[in-house]
Amino acid sequence: MASHGILDRVAIVGMGCTPFREHWDRSLDDLLIDAHGLALNSAGMVKDDVDAYWYGTSQSSASGISLATPLRLDNRPVTRVENYCATGSEALRQACYAVASGAYDVAVAIGGEKVKDGGYQGLNAFPIPTDGTNRTLTAAAMFSLMLPAYAERYGVDEDKLRYVVAKIAEKNHFNGARNDLAQFRREMSAEAICEMAAVAGPLSVFDCAGVADGAAAAVVVPAGRATDYTDAPLYVKALSLVAGDGSGLVDPAFDFTTLPECVAAADDAYAQAGITDPRTDLAMAEVHDCFTPTELVLMEDLGFSERGEGWSDVLDGRFALDGDLPVNTDGGLKSFGHPVGASGLRMHYEAWLQLRGEAPADRGVTTLDTRSRALVHNLGGYPGEMVSFVGIWGTEKD
Amino acid sequence: MSMTRGILAYGAHVPYRRLDRAEISSVMGAGGGRGHRAVASFDEDTTTMGVAAARRALGALDNTTPDALWFSTVAPAYLDKTNATVIHAALRLDSTIPALDFGGAQRSAVGALRAALTAPGRTLVVASDIRIGLPTGPEDGGGGDAATAILTGSSDDGPLLAEYLGGATTTGEFTDRWRTPGSAYSRTWEDRFGEQAYMPLVRQAWADALAATDLTADDVDIAVVTGLHGRASKKAASGLGVAVADDRAATIGNAGAAHPSLLLADALDGAEASAVVALVVLADGCEVLFFRTTDALAAGRPTRSVAAQVDDRADVAYTRYLAWRGLLEIQPPNRPEPNRPSSASALRRTDWKHGFVGATDRTTGITHLPPSRIGIAGGAVDDMDPAPMADATGTIATFTVDHLVYSQSPPVVFAVVDFDGGGRMPIELTDADPAEVAIGDRVEMTFRRMFTADGIHNYFWKAQPARG
Numbered sequence: 130m131a132s133h134g135i136l137d138r139v140a141i142v143g144m145g146c147t148p149f150r151e152h153w154d155r156s157l158d159d160l161l162i163d164a165h166g167l168a169l170n171s172a173g174m175v176k177d178d179v180d181a182y183w184y185g186t187s188q189s190s191a192s193g194i195s196l197a198t199p200l201r202l203d204n205r206p207v208t209r210v211e212n213y214c215a216t217g218s219e220a221l222r223q224a225c226y227a228v229a230s231g232a233y234d235v236a237v238a239i240g241g242e243k244v245k246d247g248g249y250q251g252l253n254a255f256p257i258p259t260d261g262t263n264r265t266l267t268a269a270a271m272f273s274l275m276l277p278a279y280a281e282r283y284g285v286d287e288d289k290l291r292y293v294v295a296k297i298a299e300k301n302h303f304n305g306a307r308n309d310l311a312q313f314r315r316e317m318s319a320e321a322i323c324e325m326a327a328v329a330g331p332l333s334v335f336d337c338a339g340v341a342d343g344a345a346a347a348v349v350v351p352a353g354r355a356t357d358y359t360d361a362p363l364y365v366k367a368l369s370l371v372a373g374d375g376s377g378l379v380d381p382a383f384d385f386t387t388l389p390e391c392v393a394a395a396d397d398a399y400a401q402a403g404i405t406d407p408r409t410d411l412a413m414a415e416v417h418d419c420f421t422p423t424e425l426v427l428m429e430d431l432g433f434s435e436r437g438e439g440w441s442d443v444l445d446g447r448f449a450l451d452g453d454l455p456v457n458t459d460g461g462l463k464s465f466g467h468p469v470g471a472s473g474l475r476m477h478y479e480a481w482l483q484l485r486g487e488a489p490a491d492r493g494v495t496t497l498d499t500r501s502r503a504l505v506h507n508l509g510g511y512p513g514e515m516v517s518f519v520g521i522w523g524t525e526k527d
Numbered sequence: 528m529s530m531t532r533g534i535l536a537y538g539a540h541v542p543y544r545r546l547d548r549a550e551i552s553s554v555m556g557a558g559g560g561r562g563h564r565a566v567a568s569f570d571e572d573t574t575t576m577g578v579a580a581a582r583r584a585l586g587a588l589d590n591t592t593p594d595a596l597w598f599s600t601v602a603p604a605y606l607d608k609t610n611a612t613v614i615h616a617a618l619r620l621d622s623t624i625p626a627l628d629f630g631g632a633q634r635s636a637v638g639a640l641r642a643a644l645t646a647p648g649r650t651l652v653v654a655s656d657i658r659i660g661l662p663t664g665p666e667d668g669g670g671g672d673a674a675t676a677i678l679t680g681s682s683d684d685g686p687l688l689a690e691y692l693g694g695a696t697t698t699g700e701f702t703d704r705w706r707t708p709g710s711a712y713s714r715t716w717e718d719r720f721g722e723q724a725y726m727p728l729v730r731q732a733w734a735d736a737l738a739a740t741d742l743t744a745d746d747v748d749i750a751v752v753t754g755l756h757g758r759a760s761k762k763a764a765s766g767l768g769v770a771v772a773d774d775r776a777a778t779i780g781n782a783g784a785a786h787p788s789l790l791l792a793d794a795l796d797g798a799e800a801s802a803v804v805a806l807v808v809l810a811d812g813c814e815v816l817f818f819r820t821t822d823a824l825a826a827g828r829p830t831r832s833v834a835a836q837v838d839d840r841a842d843v844a845y846t847r848y849l850a851w852r853g854l855l856e857i858q859p860p861n862r863p864e865p866n867r868p869s870s871a872s873a874l875r876r877t878d879w880k881h882g883f884v885g886a887t888d889r890t891t892g893i894t895h896l897p898p899s900r901i902g903i904a905g906g907a908v909d910d911m912d913p914a915p916m917a918d919a920t921g922t923i924a925t926f927t928v929d930h931l932v933y934s935q936s937p938p939v940v941f942a943v944v945d946f947d948g949g950g951r952m953p954i955e956l957t958d959a960d961p962a963e964v965a966i967g968d969r970v971e972m973t974f975r976r977m978f979t980a981d982g983i984h985n986y987f988w989k990a991q992p993a994r995g
Contacts, residue, residue, distance in 0.1 A: 251931065253863050260876040261868025261977060261985040262897065264953060266941050270929035274943060274953075278925040281966055330927035376903035378953055379895050381945040385925050513953070 132369065134401030135229040137526045140355035140362035141347050143172025146478040148310045149343035149466035157189050157243040157342075158199035164344035164471070165200055165239055172348040172358045176200070179348070180233035182207040185220035185240035186470035188255045196239065213509020214419065215370070216240055217345065217473025218518040222368045224349045234350060241344030242468035251340055252469065269337050271511040272420040273330030278385035279426070283437040291331045293440045294421035295319035298335055298463055300449050301418060305460025307492035312339040312466030336421040341466025345474035347481075352526065361485045366502060366521040367401035369394040377513025388423075390517040391430040391508060398519035399432070402502070403527070407432045408454055411521075412500035413483050415476035417508040418461040428456070431506060431519070455494045458483060473507040473518065480505055484524050501525045532644055533687040533818065535591065536678040538583025538829040539792040540576050541779055541836035542567045543958040543991075548668040550845040558663030564780030566843055567672035569851040569936040570957055570975040573600040573655035574610045575986065576674035576785075578617040578974040581653050583829045584676035585618065586918070591685060592620060593678060594648035599629040599636035601706075601784050602657045604976075604984050606630075613986060614653060616881035617974045619915065633755060634810040636784035640677060641816060644691040649680035656783035659711045659852050666712065669757070671780025675788035686823035689795060689804065691816065692742070695735030697728040698812035704755060711853070718758050725759035726766075729813045733767060736805075736815035744768045747817070748802040751790040754809025755781060763809060778837045791818075793833040800824060830995055839994060841960065851936065862933040867981035878913065883972060883988045885950055886911035894950035914950065916972065920993055921946035923968045928961045935978065944970055944990050957989040969993040 145167020147160050155163075161184075169175060184196040184207055193207030212219040217240035224236035244252060251267070264271075276294070280287045299319040305311035317335060325333035348358075355362035373390040377383035395407075404410045416431065418424035428439040433454055434447075442448070448456035459465050459479035462472060480503035482488045502523040509516045544566040551559030567576060577598055585591070596618075598611035611626035620626070629635040636654040643650035658670025679691075703721035706713040715721070737743060744767060751772045752764035764771040772794050774781075782789055787808045794804050798820045806816040849855035878884040879897050886898035891905040894914045901908050926942035940956040942964065956964065957975055970990040977985040 249863060250861055256863075256866040258866070258869035258872060260872040260880050262876070262880050262987045264941075265865055265932055265977075266927075266939065266953075266955075267862075267929055267931045269931060270927045270939070270941060273927040274925045274941075277927075277966055281925075327928070328930045374903060378943075379899070379903050379951055380893070381924070381949075381951045383951075385943065 132397050132401065134367055135225060135365055136367070136401060137352050137364045138229045139225045139349050140352045140364045141477070141481060141522070142350050142355050142358035142362050143168045143174065143348035144346065144478045144481045145171055146310055146345040146475050147343050149312045149339070149341040149468055149475070151245050152342040153245065155342065157241055160243070160342060160344035161196060161199055161239060161241045164241065164346040165237070168237065168346035168348050174235070174348060174358070177203070179205065179235050179237050181205060181227055181236045183210050183220040183223045183236065183238045184208065185210040185216035185238070185473070186242055187211055187213065187216050189241065189243045189470065212516050214417065214469050215473055215507045215509040215516045215518045216470045217475065218505065218507040218520060219370065219473065221347055221474060221477060222370060222518065225365055225368060228349050228351055234354070236349045237346055238349065238474060239344065239346035240470040240474045242470040243342050244340055244468060245342050267329060268511060269329035269332055269420055272423050273332045275385050275422045275426055275512055276330055279422070282384060282386045285440055287331070290440060292319055292323055293443050294336060294425055295322040296443055297418065297421045297424045298322050301457050301461040301463040304450060304458050304492055305464025307489060308459050308465065311460040311464050312341040313460070313464045332420060338419045338462035339464065339466035341468050343466060343468035343471045343475070345471045345478050347474055347477055361524060363481055363484060363522040363524060364526055366523050367398035367519065369397040369401065369519045370516065372516045373510070373514050375514040383513060385512055386426065388426055388430050388508070388512060388515060388517065390515050391427060391506065394517040394519040395431045398521050402521040404521065407504065410500065411454060411502055411504050412496040413455045413458055413480070413494045414504040414506065415459070415461070415479050416456055416506040418457055418463050419467065421463070424456070424461070427506060431504070450492055451495065455496065458488065458492055458494060476505045476507060477520070480522055484522065531682045531687060531690050532679065533690040534677055535649065535680045535685050535687060536584045536587050536827065537688070537792050537795060538580050538587065538676050539789050539833050539836065540579035540583060540674045541565050541833060542571060542576065542672055543839065543841060544568050544843040545840045546845060546848050547842050551663060551668050554845045555663045559668050562777035564668060565671040565673055565782070566848055567657050568958055570977065570989065572604045572976050572984065573602045573657055573674065574604045574613045575974050575976055576672070577614050577653040577655040577676070580655070580674040580676040581614055581618055581651060583831065584651070584678055587827055587829045588685070591649070593624060593651035595624060595650045596620060596626040596653065597629055597639045597643060597650055598626070598653045598655070599639045599784055600655045601631065601633060603628065603630055613881065616877055619878070619882040619884070632811065633784050634812070637787045637808045637810065637814045640788060641694070641696070641814060643679040644816070649678060649684050652677045652679060654785040654788050656785045658781065658783050661712055662849065662854060664712070669776070669780055671782040673779060673782035673785045673789050675785050675792055677788055686827060687821055688824045688827045689818040689820045692819055693736070693740040694814065694816035695732045695739055696812065696814050697732040699724060699728045700811070721756045722759045722762055725756060725809050725813070726762060729763040729807070729809060730766070732813035732815045733807065736817060740817050742803065742817060746803050747805050749794055749798070750805040750807055751787070751794050752807040753781070753786050753790055755783060756809055760809050763807060767807070769805065789833065795820065795824060796828060796832040796834060798824065847936070860931055860933055860937055862931065864933055865978050865980050867983045868985045880987055882915065883917040885914040885916050887914040887949070892949065894946070896950050896952040916946060916950060917988065919946045919948065919950070920969060920971050921990070923964065923966055923970060925966060926956070926964050940964055942970070942990060955989045956991065958991045
């Protein structure tokens with residue numbers, strides 16, 4: 130298999146992100162119009178400058194028409210993209226490839242989700258006719274399967290491990306409290322989270338991503354023209370996507386302590402970007418903390434921790450704002466909220482702010498003196514069967 | 528020598544859950560009584576319980592399949608559509624084997640057994656019932672839920688566990704107990720009316736049966752006497768002049784259409800060889816059947832006796848029981864209800880859905896659950912053998928308890944199960960205490976009703992703690 134990547138061939142020159150909220154007074158169209166406007170403003174562009182669109186939404190609308198109509202686009206190509214919770218990153222990946230191919234000069238990736246119009250708490254899958262033998266378990270329960278498995282494999286006391294993942298939520302709430310766009314802007318202690326009622330395995334609702342409406346967008350141009358639009362573009366270093374074959378749910382060798390699709394996507398991305406030690410090469414990372422155990426396992430799968438040591442690195446604060454490698458500095462899915470189609474682009478928005486030194490002072494990373502690259506990890510699906518995206522971006526051309 | 532007919536195999540299913548009758552009066556201020564009744568779990572119906580009993584009966588045999596499957600219940604999961612076909616599919620019987628429902632009345636079940644004992648061929652006679660009474664009423668506490676399966680045939684088909692010696696029947700029309708279609712429970716006339724109506728019918732059937740078989744009461748080692756009219760059944764039992772078996776009222780309750788064959792199974796579990804067992808059933812008349820056990824009985828019993836199932840139990844709270852039966856509506860999780868399964872997809876995948884048949888890759892030996900045309904390793908396409916897994920046991924690799932997902936009885940306990948000899952499946956656990964589940968626990972498979980949507984019952988398999 131070849132994966133050549135498009136190192137330094139395209140750049141993000143503008144981004145926008147709406148607040149992630151229970152937007153009772155905003156429609157999906159409103160959110161898309163706002164995110165689109167913010168991104169174009171950021172790039173100093175107007176609508177007619179954009180040649181093509183990739184529109185990501187998981188289940189809020191269908192087809193390119195549902196973006197072209199509210200934006201009143203003038204005969205532009207719009208592709209609707211869906212890849213579970215990695216939808217936003219996937220839209221960006223497609224836009225980058227279109228620009229890298231030379232087909233278009235300016236492409237917009239935009240993602241949005243309106244989850245609060247459905248009448249139920251949490252996210253609900255679109256029903257597809259089946260033979261009735263498929264799982265009906267919630268995503269929270271599927272990811273909670275990793276906790277007893279991890280405790281068993283590494284000999285970590287289950288109560289201690291429960292506290293470890295609560296510390297991840299505490300960190301992300303701490304960061305989110307310093308982010309005006311985040312859904313939850315209140316600090317939460319790990320101790321308080323541990324005392325909450327369990328809803329899926331040992332997990333409480335505060336171990337789960339926030340459920341919010343929102344939209345985010347990015348403007349992508351050829352790298353050679355990036356500085357026409359901004360002094361500080363983000364150059365693509367790597368774009369990787371792996372769709373798992375579902376073998377983890379079939380193969381007894383899979384032990385639910387790792388997400389192999391994420392390992393594979395990270396390996397591919399590090400090769401594309403020439404990264405040998407992510408712990409010292411990256412200034413920060415945004416990772417898919419849909420549930421607290423996910424972030425724990427990702428620290429190992431992305432190479433931020435040694436196998437079996439993620440839990441102690443979490444307790445040591447290595448991924449805190451002032452840690453060796455800050456992770457989810459914007460609060461993550463946990464605190465920022467998770468409008469599915471928007472989340473991947475929201476993660477990129479944080480990398481955009483941090484690498485450009487535009488994050489608010491109280492949550493800016495202190496790693497930029499020696500490092501100029503950020504990692505974005507975005508997954509969709511469940512342990513054993515998922516899609517995983519890893520992108521790496523930098524402010525300097527190699 | 529003339530061919531003898533009788534029982535080739537039998538099996539019973541007593542659900543794992545029990546209702547302590549004392550709870551009825553403590554919740555309602557009335558009703559109840561002493562002892563326990565058996566309670567079908569929220570994911571069981573008469574069809575799934577029939578599958579459990581049939582698997583137990585056939586499990587005692589080596590590759591003996593019935594020529595016909597007859598299913599009898601007064602609480603059918605479907606009307607118009609045959610319920611026996613679901614059991615037929617779960618047992619993976621050939622399409623040339625007929626599956627028929629004998630529905631409507633209590634009497635159909637014992638009538639089907641009599642018909643099978645006198646008809647040619649091997650017939651698997653399955654009886655199943657879920658008894659619902661209005662809260663505090665007699666069947667609320669006195670009813671029981673259970674299923675049985677008896678494989679009838681001749682001595683040419685294999686060793687008979689019990690020979691059918693013959694019997695007699697009487698029929699009477701009187702409106703002592705009645706239920707109109709659509710109603711979940713029966714109503715009855717005053718007690719003494721039924722008693723006087725039944726007694727002459729019992730006496731005549733008993734006398735005719737003794738005469739037809741050249742037996743005397745002294746020849747009968749034990750009699751099983753049952754019927755939904757408790758007073759008449761007791762009176763009948765005391766008038767036979769023979770030893771009468773425990774009616775399991777204290778430990779199971781009266782399981783209606785399944786109760787005659789359940790008590791017969793219980794008697795066979797404990798009978799010596801060459802014992803004469805009488806089955807006396809009061810149902811719109813009286814059925815009397817005589818059996819003589821054989822030397823083959825000791826080796827041919829099912830792996831789990833009725834008594835063993837009586838002892839293996841866990842109580843369910845009365846209020847939860849009422850919710851399971853639809854007598855008390857409780858707030859479900861605020862999640863969308865599941866969609867109805869696709870009949871088209873279910874038919875394509877019936878081996879998987881009803882039979883729990885996966886696929887094993889001929890090259891790698893890896894078992895795929897669900898079946899897969901292309902394996903997770905090796906790259907072969909369409910090179911798999913069917914892998915029947917319904918009788919497989921396995922071990923829990925990891926598990927969780929889901930309080931958020933839609934369920935008729937939250938929370939859902941869910942485990943990743945690795946099967947002995949290969950194959951993995953993340954699957955729901957049933958009849959398990961969430962606080963007791965642990966990695967490494969042993970499980971076995973059970974056929975259940977996952978949910979009902981748009982009137983379609985979604986049948987599939989779950990795992991349960993291994994009970995044997």
